[in-house]
Amino acid sequence: xxxxxxxxxxxxxxxxxxxxxxxxxxxxxxxxxxxxxxxxxxxxxxxxxxxxxxxxxxxxxxxxxxxxxxxxxxxxxxxxxxxxxxxxxxxxxxxxxxxxxxxxxxxxxxxxxxxxxxxxxxxxxxxxxxxxxxxxxxxxxxxxxxxxxxxxxxxxxxxxxxxxxxxxxxxxxxxxxxxxxxxxxxxxxxxxxxxxxxxxxxxxxxxxxxxxxxxxxxxxxxxxxxxxxxxxxxxxxxxxxxxxxxxxxxxxxxxxxxxxxxxxxxxxxxxxxxxxxxxxxxxxxxxxxxxxxxxxxxxxxxxxxxxxxxxxxxxxxxxxxxxxxxxxxxxxxxxxxxxxxxxxxxxxxxxxxxxxxxxxxxxxxxxxxxxxxxxxxxxxxxxx
Amino acid sequence: xxxxxxxxxxxxxxxxxxxxxxxxxxxxxxxxxxxxxxxxxxxxxxxxxxxxxxxxxxxxxxxxxxxxxxxxxxxxxxxxxxxxxxxxxxxxxxxxxxxxxxxxxxxxxxxxxxxxxxxxxxxxxxxxxxxxxxxxxxxxxxxxxxxxxxxxxxxxxxxxxxxxxxxxxxxxxxxxxxxxxxxxxxxxxxxxxxxxxxxxxxxxxxxxxxxxxxxxxxxxxxxxxxxxxxxxxxxxxxxxxxxxxxxxxxxxxxxxxxxxxxxxxxxxxxxxxxxxxxxxxxxxxxxxxxxxxxxxxxxxxxxxxxxxxxxxxxxxxxxxxxxxxxxxxxxxxxxxxxxxxxxxxxxxxxxxxxxxxxxxxxxxxxxxxxxxxx
Numbered sequence: 001x002x003x004x005x006x007x008x009x010x011x012x013x014x015x016x017x018x019x020x021x022x023x024x025x026x027x028x029x030x031x032x033x034x035x036x037x038x039x040x041x042x043x044x045x046x047x048x049x050x051x052x053x054x055x056x057x058x059x060x061x062x063x064x065x066x067x068x069x070x071x072x073x074x075x076x077x078x079x080x081x082x083x084x085x086x087x088x089x090x091x092x093x094x095x096x097x098x099x100x101x102x103x104x105x106x107x108x109x110x111x112x113x114x115x116x117x118x119x120x121x122x123x124x125x126x127x128x129x130x131x132x133x134x135x136x137x138x139x140x141x142x143x144x145x146x147x148x149x150x151x152x153x154x155x156x157x158x159x160x161x162x163x164x165x166x167x168x169x170x171x172x173x174x175x176x177x178x179x180x181x182x183x184x185x186x187x188x189x190x191x192x193x194x195x196x197x198x199x200x201x202x203x204x205x206x207x208x209x210x211x212x213x214x215x216x217x218x219x220x221x222x223x224x225x226x227x228x229x230x231x232x233x234x235x236x237x238x239x240x241x242x243x244x245x246x247x248x249x250x251x252x253x254x255x256x257x258x259x260x261x262x263x264x265x266x267x268x269x270x271x272x273x274x275x276x277x278x279x280x281x282x283x284x285x286x287x288x289x290x291x292x293x294x295x296x297x298x299x300x301x302x303x304x305x306x307x308x309x310x311x312x313x314x315x316x317x318x319x320x321x322x323x324x325x326x327x328x329x330x331x332x333x334x335x336x337x338x339x340x341x342x343x344x345x346x347x348x349x350x351x352x353x354x355x356x357x358x359x360x361x362x363x364x365x366x367x368x369x370x371x372x373x374x375x376x377x378x379x380x381x382x383x384x
Numbered sequence: 385x386x387x388x389x390x391x392x393x394x395x396x397x398x399x400x401x402x403x404x405x406x407x408x409x410x411x412x413x414x415x416x417x418x419x420x421x422x423x424x425x426x427x428x429x430x431x432x433x434x435x436x437x438x439x440x441x442x443x444x445x446x447x448x449x450x451x452x453x454x455x456x457x458x459x460x461x462x463x464x465x466x467x468x469x470x471x472x473x474x475x476x477x478x479x480x481x482x483x484x485x486x487x488x489x490x491x492x493x494x495x496x497x498x499x500x501x502x503x504x505x506x507x508x509x510x511x512x513x514x515x516x517x518x519x520x521x522x523x524x525x526x527x528x529x530x531x532x533x534x535x536x537x538x539x540x541x542x543x544x545x546x547x548x549x550x551x552x553x554x555x556x557x558x559x560x561x562x563x564x565x566x567x568x569x570x571x572x573x574x575x576x577x578x579x580x581x582x583x584x585x586x587x588x589x590x591x592x593x594x595x596x597x598x599x600x601x602x603x604x605x606x607x608x609x610x611x612x613x614x615x616x617x618x619x620x621x622x623x624x625x626x627x628x629x630x631x632x633x634x635x636x637x638x639x640x641x642x643x644x645x646x647x648x649x650x651x652x653x654x655x656x657x658x659x660x661x662x663x664x665x666x667x668x669x670x671x672x673x674x675x676x677x678x679x680x681x682x683x684x685x686x687x688x689x690x691x692x693x694x695x696x697x698x699x700x701x702x703x704x705x706x707x708x709x710x711x712x713x714x715x716x717x718x719x720x721x722x723x724x725x726x727x728x729x730x731x732x733x734x735x736x737x738x739x740x741x742x743x744x745x746x747x748x749x750x751x752x753x754x755x756x757x758x
Contacts, residue, residue, distance in 0.1 A: 133703075168590070169631055176711055176718065180700045183731060201709075203701035221728075224705040237705055240562075293706060293724070312569040314594035315613060317631035318682045318722060323569065338614040339591075343576045 002155035002188050003028045004049060011044055011212075018044045020212035026190060032201030034192045035236055035265035041157070041212040042192040044156050049076045049190065062212065067329060077150040079318060082161040084141045086133040086148075093129040096148045097376075101257065105152060118152045122181050122295075137171045145179075146278065150185075157189040175201055196236050200224065205383070208232050222379035226357075226372070232366040233289050233357065239321045239332040244288040244351075245361055248278060257288060257353075261329035264306050269354045269370070277343045277368040278358065286367065289357035295333035297322060298348045299341075305348035313341040324349050386458030386548040387581055388421040393453035395439050395605075400623050413439045415605040421598075424579045426572075428596035430586055430628075432439075435714050437585045438607035446470055446582065457549055457701040471737055473547030475578075477554040479527040479534040481541075488522040491541050491746065508544055515574055532563040539571070543547070543578060550575075556591060568594060588627050593617070621726040623752035625679050626745060632709070635719050636747065637676040643671035650677050650744075654715040657694050662741040664757040669746075675755055676747040681709070683743035684721035687736035696737045701729040712737065 004026040011019040018041050026032045034042040048054040048060055051072035059066045067075055078099065086095050094118050100107045107115070120126045125143050133141060139236075142162060149157055163171045163178075175198055182189075182202065193199055199206050200220040208215040208223065216228040227233035233241045237243050255275050257266045268275075281372040298305055308324035308331065315337050326333045331349055357369040369375070395414040414436040421427045429437040442448035444455055446467035459612060469656050481490050488509060489496075513519040516536045526534060534557055542550060555571070556564045572595050575582050575733045586592055592599045593613045601608045601616060601624075620626035623737060626634045627723050638667045639650040648661035648669055660676075669675075687693035699718060700711035710729060711718045721737075729735065746755040 168588070169633065171631055176700055176702060176709070176720070179702055180711065180718075180731075197702075197704045200705050218704060220705065279452065291706070312572055314569065314572070316594070317590060318680070320594075337617060343573060 003064070004188060004190070005061040005064075006045070006048070007059050007061070008053045009045070009048055009060065011041075011048060011053060011055045018212055019048070019070055021058070022209075022212070022214055023058075023352070024207060024214065024217075026188060029186060029188055030049060030207055031189045031191065031202060031204045032186070033199045033206045034190065034195065034209055035194070035199040035203075036207050036209035036215075037194060040209040042194075042209050044049070044212075045209070046079075046190060046192055048161055049075075049156070052079050059129050076105075076155045077261040078152045078157050079148045080145050080157070080159040080162045084133075084165075085265070086141060086144060088133050090132075091129065092125070092133070092136070092144050095133070095144055096129075096151055099152050102300050106332055112175055115151045116147075118265040119147050122184060125148050126176075138166055139174060140319075141234050142174060143343050144340055149342070153187065155188065157185065157187055157304070159191045161188065161192055166278055171195070172197070178202065189214050196238065200236070213324060213372040216308075216340060219379055219382045221382060225375045226366065226369060227289075228366050228373065230287060230289070231360050233359070233366075235304065237291060239292045239316070239334075242288075242290040242292065242331050243359065244290060244329065244331075246286065246288060250275070250279065257286075261327040262306055265300070266351070266353060268356075271354075273369055273373060274370055276367060277372070281367050283358060283360065285361035287359040287361050287364070288351075289369075290351055291355065292321065293334045294351065294352040294355040295331060296350045296366070297324070297333055297335065298350075299346070302348050305350045308347050310341055310343055310347050312343065313339065386460075386585065387407055387423040387425070388419070388427075389453045389454075389456040390417055390419040390440070390444070391456070392672065392718055393417040393440065393443065393455065394451045395436070395443060395448070396451045412605050413441070417602075417605075417607050419600055419607065420608060421581055421583065423581055424597060426575050426582045426584065426587055426597045427600060428584045428599045430461060430589060430592040430599050431602035432628075433587055434453050435602045437587075437602050438606075439653060440602070441553055441583060443476060444549070445472055450481035454562035469546075471548040472587065473545055473550045475535075475542040475550070475555050476551045476752045477557050479526070479535065481534065481536045483526050485526075486522065487518060487524050487526070487529070487537050490526065490537060491518075491544055491639075494541065494545055509580075511539045512544050515543075515577060517570065520687050525698075530563075531559050532567055535559065535567060536570070539574070543574075545579065547580065550580045552582065553585045554587070555584075556586075557588070571595065585745045590631065590751075593629065599714070601628060603628075616756055620745065621754055623676065623747040625677070626747070629746070632681050632720050632722070633747075634678045634680050635684070637714060637717050638749070639675060639677040641671065641673040652714050652717075655713070657696060657714050658743055659718075659739045659744070662744065664742075665746060667758045668755055675749055678745040678747060679739055679743060681720040681722045683740040684719065685738040686710075686721070686725060687697070687738040691736040692718055693736035693738040694699070695734050698729050698731055698733045701733075703728065703730060710735070 002253045006022050006024045009019055009022045026256040034045055036042055048055050059068055097112050100112045123143050163174050179201055203220055205219055206223055207217045216223055216232050223234050246257050249256050257268055308326040310323040311376055313322050320337050321333045321336045322333050356371050358367040360367055393414055431437050443450050450463055456726050492505045494535050496511050516539055518540055520538045547612045558566055598612055599616050600610045603624050609616055609625045616625055616629050627636055639652055642649050642651045650659040698710055699713045702709040708723050710721050748755055
């Protein structure tokens with residue numbers, strides 16, 4: 001059980017700054033996700049917490065106590081790695097027992113047996129205990145690696161992309177399983193991933209990491225609905241958010257958006273707070289952020305819809321994505337599977353503008369969005 | 385350009401015990417495979433690893449001997465034709481480019497080897513390059529390219545010979561998430577443009593579903609189903625196809641049919657879930673009949689408060705931003721449903737579970753074959 005704090009942690013590898021003044025306050029018993037693209041510094045943060053790497057600057061605290069000078073073995077953490085790192089000559093049982101047989105965290109064999117069976121039952125792997133790692137599928141190996149960490153009661157679990165090696169289907173299934181047993185952890189957990197679905201599903205809170213910095217911190221909902229910039233907006237969501245550049249113009253108590261591609265003028269739905277905020281920020285050149293599910297399409301001409309051509313139509317599993325093209329701008333939208341759509345045929349597209357987010361075209365930073373107050377209140381309640 | 389016809393194709397690896405440890409000696413890697421690809425069609429060979437899909441492709445390419453059966457490209461029997469005379473283009477997972485040659489020379493290599501004259505080669509390279517968006521790359525060396533760019537060059541090289549048949553083996557599996565998706569779209573547009581008959585091997589059902597005109601699903605060397613993406617998704621012939629196609633996979637549970645008055649219901653061990661059997665199955669089920677029921681996560685719904693659905697406890701709730709997934713225990717099975725509903729649930733909440741009866745499938749307990757209404 002521990003609250004983990006990082007204060008202004010900076011880590012350099014030669015000339016490369018891997019972490020650039022990272023500050024995080026991870027609550028006791030929280031499931032905390034570090035999410036970002038490859039090379040962002042997520043694993044380095046984890047290693048600094050584990051004590052595998054030492055920061056040049058800043059402090060790491062466990063329950064308010066500075067642990068910079070405590071070596072990795074004595075920090076009492078349990079790690080799960082992407083590549084499982086199982087002992088090939090040992091059975092699953094012995095692999096799981098290994099942390100409890102180490103000098104530092106030694107337990108008697110009766111305790112070990114009970115604990116392993118308890119964890120194995122929770123992870124549905126009781127039938128695997130006598131097997132060798134070579135006799136396991138990748139999903140099963142992953143389960144063992146996780147189980148080996150869970151037999152201990154460390155101060156914090158550190159998990160480094162534990163599902164990244166699995167294929168898409170298995171990864172989704174394992175993620176759901178992890179979600180189910182998560183409530184039983186009762187221990188602070190820090191989870192590194194580059195998969196936004198894992199981040200959204202598992203994290204009580206998510207820290208978006210990029211180029212060694214914390215870009216945004218909040219609940220999944222807060223980040224999904226109010227991403228702090230276009231980079232974060234694009235990370236959260238698959239298919240990616242549509243960013244549509246154009247110009248705002250205010251006249252009286254109404255406001256219009258003129259799209260750069262095609263030049264269509266949209267009358268923005270009235271929302272007093274939103275218009276006031278846009279005014280206050282002096283927003284003019286903006287990028288409109290529209291999630292694919294907030295675009296609608298028709299294959300017949302329709303009032304208010306803009307004419308585009310189909311760039312592609314592809315299934316993404318339980319639904320499909322239509323990509324429509326308009327003067328070089330590609331618009332992604334969600335459609336059902338099995339439509340009869342031809343490449344380059346006409347398609348008519350409209351936007352549900354009351355779901356729009358606004359980003360500054362220059363800085364790419366978040367300005368405001370529809371329903372901001374309600375979403376903010378909801379996110380605050382979630383953080384509790 | 386030509387179609388492809390495969391008739392009663394068999395493949396057995398002889399004296400190859402070491403390599404194919406798992407395959408029993410007399411097992412066929414490909415067994416009585418029949419397949420017709422019309423001219424210009426895009427066919428995906430889909431199946432788990434070791435199912436024989438790559439073996440089939442390699443026999444078509446002439447890289448592997450045929451044990452039994454016939455392969456026709458157009459009207460020509462190609463069993464005994466040398467690979468170079470089969471008019472095929474190949475693009476494999478590994479790019480296998482010549483590292484000392486520029487992208488231009490890599491693309492041009494095959495034509496040069498054939499002795500095509502320089503002006504003609506240049507014309508064709510400049511024609512193909514923009515199609516694969518590698519016009520800016522022509523002067524670069526392969527080491528300077530990203531994975532996606534290498535695969536683009538690789539495909540350009542395969543199509544420059546204007547093959548009658550384009551064969552691709554997992555061309556995207558080296559690429560990561562977004563690059564893969566982008567490349568998928570490009571391949572689709574390319575094939576649409578050049579209208580070349582294409583056979584595409586993949587183990588990724590999503591790739592097959594999004595690219596192919598028709599999908600051949602293969603398991604243990606045997607063709608399970610051959611149809612359009614919509615056919616294999618909506619009308620799978622057996623449990624294997626039903627669970628292989630779709631993500632998250634179809635929920636497939638053992639069920640016992642129970643008659644109540646003049647209605648039938650699906651019931652499940654250790655669960656109070658009860659789903660009405662659609663009328664169309666009344667000819668094939670009876671009280672106490674045991675089979676498996678399959679239903680896709682999109683066809684399981686959360687009922688309104690006054691719904692007649694069975695109240696069930698939420699075991700897992702996953703908010704994925706674009707959609708939400710809910711898991712419910714039915715005995716030891718975790719039944720998944722997907723919803724766009726904005727409501728946030730948590731484990732332990734009670735929801736009324738409804739199932740779109742008309743979207744359920746029945747499978748035989750033993751064989752896994754579809755049980756169809758009569």
